[in-house]
Amino acid sequence: MSILNYLVLSGILFAIGGTAVLVRRNAIVAFMGVELMLNAANLTLVTFARMHGDLTGQVIAFFVMVVAAAEVVIGLAIIVSIFRTRGSASLDDASLLKS
Amino acid sequence: MFVAPHIEWAALSPVLILLGAAVIGVLVEAFVPRGSRRLVQVVVAALALGGALVAVTWRWTVVQQDGPSSLVAGALREDAPALLFQAILLILALLALLVIADRARGEDAFTPTASAIPGSEYEGQARRAGLAQTEVFPLTMFAVTGMLVFPAAADLLTMFIALEVLSLPLYLLAGMARRRRLVSQEASLKYFLLGAFSSAFFLMGLALLYGYAGSVHLADIATAVPLVSGMDGLLLAGSALVIIGLLFKVGAVPFHSWTPDVYQGAPTPITGFMAACTKVAAFAALLRFVYVVTPGLGWDLAPFLWIVAILTMVVGTVLAIVQTDMKRTLAYSSVAHAGFLLLGIIALDERGISGILVYLLAYGLATVGAFALVTLVRTKDAEGNLVGEAGHLSEWAGLGRRSPVLAVCFALFLLSFAGIPLTAGFTGKFAVFGAAVAGGDWPLVVIAVLASAAAAFFYVRIIVLMFFTEPATGEDGSATTVVRSEGLTAVAVVVCAVGTVLVGVVPTAVLAVAAQASKFLL
Amino acid sequence: MTNPFIPILVMAALALLMAIGGVAASAVIGPKRYNKVKVDAYECGIQPSPHAMGMGRFPIKYYLVAMTFIIFDIEVVFMYPWAVAFTELAMFGLIAMLGFLFLITVPFIYEWRRGGLDWD
Numbered sequence: 001m002s003i004l005n006y007l008v009l010s011g012i013l014f015a016i017g018g019t020a021v022l023v024r025r026n027a028i029v030a031f032m033g034v035e036l037m038l039n040a041a042n043l044t045l046v047t048f049a050r051m052h053g054d055l056t057g058q059v060i061a062f063f064v065m066v067v068a069a070a071e072v073v074i075g076l077a078i079i080v081s082i083f084r085t086r087g088s089a090s091l092d093d094a095s096l097l098k099s
Numbered sequence: 100m101f102v103a104p105h106i107e108w109a110a111l112s113p114v115l116i117l118l119g120a121a122v123i124g125v126l127v128e129a130f131v132p133r134g135s136r137r138l139v140q141v142v143v144a145a146l147a148l149g150g151a152l153v154a155v156t157w158r159w160t161v162v163q164q165d166g167p168s169s170l171v172a173g174a175l176r177e178d179a180p181a182l183l184f185q186a187i188l189l190i191l192a193l194l195a196l197l198v199i200a201d202r203a204r205g206e207d208a209f210t211p212t213a214s215a216i217p218g219s220e221y222e223g224q225a226r227r228a229g230l231a232q233t234e235v236f237p238l239t240m241f242a243v244t245g246m247l248v249f250p251a252a253a254d255l256l257t258m259f260i261a262l263e264v265l266s267l268p269l270y271l272l273a274g275m276a277r278r279r280r281l282v283s284q285e286a287s288l289k290y291f292l293l294g295a296f297s298s299a300f301f302l303m304g305l306a307l308l309y310g311y312a313g314s315v316h317l318a319d320i321a322t323a324v325p326l327v328s329g330m331d332g333l334l335l336a337g338s339a340l341v342i343i344g345l346l347f348k349v350g351a352v353p354f355h356s357w358t359p360d361v362y363q364g365a366p367t368p369i370t371g372f373m374a375a376c377t378k379v380a381a382f383a384a385l386l387r388f389v390y391v392v393t394p395g396l397g398w399d400l401a402p403f404l405w406i407v408a409i410l411t412m413v414v415g416t417v418l419a420i421v422q423t424d425m426k427r428t429l430a431y432s433s434v435a436h437a438g439f440l441l442l443g444i445i446a447l448d449e450r451g452i453s454g455i456l457v458y459l460l461a462y463g464l465a466t467v468g469a470f471a472l473v474t475l476v477r478t479k480d481a482e483g484n485l486v487g488e489a490g491h492l493s494e495w496a497g498l499g500r501r502s503p504v505l506a507v508c509f510a511l512f513l514l515s516f517a518g519i520p521l522t523a524g525f526t527g528k529f530a531v532f533g534a535a536v537a538g539g540d541w542p543l544v545v546i547a548v549l550a551s552a553a554a555a556f557f558y559v560r561i562i563v564l565m566f567f568t569e570p571a572t573g574e575d576g577s578a579t580t581v582v583r584s585e586g587l588t589a590v591a592v593v594v595c596a597v598g599t600v601l602v603g604v605v606p607t608a609v610l611a612v613a614a615q616a617s618k619f620l621l
Numbered sequence: 622m623t624n625p626f627i628p629i630l631v632m633a634a635l636a637l638l639m640a641i642g643g644v645a646a647s648a649v650i651g652p653k654r655y656n657k658v659k660v661d662a663y664e665c666g667i668q669p670s671p672h673a674m675g676m677g678r679f680p681i682k683y684y685l686v687a688m689t690f691i692i693f694d695i696e697v698v699f700m701y702p703w704a705v706a707f708t709e710l711a712m713f714g715l716i717a718m719l720g721f722l723f724l725i726t727v728p729f730i731y732e733w734r735r736g737g738l739d740w741d
Contacts (some may be wrong), residue, residue: 018356034292037300041302044307073691081213
């Protein structure tokens with residue numbers, strides 16, 4: 001199969017993730033969009049690693065997974081604390097700072 | 100066959116000292132009894148920052164003698180710009196730490212328990228018990244560690260990890276303000292979501308550049324630029340995405356939307372810390388990336404960077420004029436400063452590097468100092484209880500009569516922001532604009548000078564407000580008062596003020612040191 | 622030449638058939654006698670600890686455990702490559718991994734001392 005297919009797939013995933021961040025109003029869902037973007041980048045990295053016959057891309061993918069996990073934990077902590085305060089994780093409710 | 104990389108422990112010492120302090124800080128949280136935790140944390144953090152500063156100075160002398168070098172199998176570069184950026188970062192972080200550690204009226208700026216629901220009985224108990232969230236200090240140390248690696252990172256993976264190490268603690272710190280907890284938590288959420296969004300862009304750019312060059316080392320990508328043909332799309336898209344990821348961190352328009360909200364919501368000492376230090380670190384990384392990788396694609400990236408720079412200067416200045424909240428005003432002014440700094444990046448001239456160094460030093464000193472003063476100006480309700488910081492600009496009216504020293508210092512920082520001669524801001528603006536003219540970007544310089552003039556208007560307006568307006572009392576009998584700091588904030592403010600004046604009055608010494616950092620090691 | 626994917630497709634079809642068939646068969650021919658315990662949330666046979674609050678929300682503890690789990694779980698990712706290349710990496714790999722493990726242990730100690738591991 002052509003390398004291009006994987007790249008197109010990861011491009012689509014990246015775009016879906018980006019759209020989710022921008023249009024979804026629930027903090028958790030928006031954050032899932034970010035995770036999708038990170039994984040799209042991972043797919044690109046692994047594809048290119050295969051293309052170049054080089055392991056760097058795969059190693060970077062490992063690092064990205066760990067960073068993504070750390071981000072999930074920080075994000076969950078923040079979202080949960082907001083949720084406990086307001087009883088909602090909607091981003092529209094979080095608008096005290098608009099002016 | 101695997102060959103173990105040679106690790107230059109001596110050259111890594113500044114980073115290792117800070118990382119060690121952060122780890123020790125976590126252990127202190129685990130084992131030291133509650134009463135003495137805070138003192139131990141402050142001492143560990145201050146010693147680490149001071150020690151790292153000494154280590155950086157030592158490495159500077161070594162680099163002066165032996166020349167720049169490449170560390171840890173090419174992951175880091177130890178060259179003059181990296182060391183100078185690290186020195187500036189450490190100085191600013193040390194000053195910011197003083198403000199973070201200060202407890203004016205026996206209360207620091209942080210919530211007693213970040214996990215408690217705001218306004219709950221549990222939170223009230225924690226406040227009365229005098230608890231403190233001393234995790235602030237290790238978190239700050241982790242953030243500084245990431246910032247320290249950022250200017251020296253010579254491959255995109257190291258840069259990405261450093262970006263995350265500096266960002267993740269800041270997301271948490273932004274949500275820990277003692278007062279106005281809801282706003283603070285909201286700032287934290289916004290910072291987190293947009294920050295994670297931007298690092299996803301950075302990562303995608305990293306992946307595309309890896310596909311283009313088959314390596315993530317900046318030097319390898321730079322050598323591949325003239326050699327590899329037929330994949331220019333990958334190169335351009337990758338570079339643009341990496342730059343966008345970094346522009347998010349510096350708060351350039353149109354990637355600035357988090358800046359005012361986060362600056363306003365975060366605890367003010369943290370705002371000062373991240374406004375100064377994040378900007379230094381992110382500009383250092385941006386500078387290295389643009390100067391090392393993209394000189395070969397000047398014509399393709401220039402329009403993009405030009406538009407971003409113009410938008411940043413204009414939007415930052417205009418929106419700063421219409422703000423009514425002190426922290427938001429300073430936030431938009433920092434956006435405008437990001438625009439001025441971008442001139443030094445676009446210049447692609449070796450004077451650009453030293454210009455940005457001086458500008459960031461001037462901006463950082465004024466920012467840490469200004470936010471330190473904001474922590475001291477509080478609102479008092481009719482019964483005389485302190486209810487929080489005086490956010491609204493009108494509450495600052497007449498401050499010059501009641502606390503002349505504070506008002507004079509604040510005015511000095513504002514003048515430095517405005518770039519008035521004899522302050523550090525002028526030296527910085529002069530150096531950066533000069534580099535931009537040398538790089539042939541005079542239309543940008545014209546816009547920058549006009550924007551600076553417009554910005555001077557609102558800085559002067561605040562000064563007029565402080566010195567020539569009658570102090571106002573709110574309808575509910577609230578008034579503005581200045582609390583006495585424990586001493587630490589005062590020290591930080593004085594150092595910032597002296598530094599601002601010194602860099603403004605005798606700029607030659609600073610410029611001479613910065614001029615030595617005119618070249619990145621490939 | 623047959624497509625190499627055919628065995629795997631057959632396998633997938635069989636697995637799907639078994640799964641759906643099992644559920645469908647028990648729904649059709651199984652006796653239906655419900656009681657309170659049977660319709661309750663299933664938690665490994667023990668009584669469902671803190672009842673889900675209104676609107677089916679879960680207590681915060683679950684998130685705390687999830688956070689702890691995910692961070693320690695994902696760190697193992699670095700050990701797989703190390704294990705695969707264990708002999709080649711020799712002493713350097715061992716020392717690097719010990720350093721890594723030490724750094725992970727530090728937050729673990731923190732969490733343990735501050736009561737993050739206590740369930741109640």
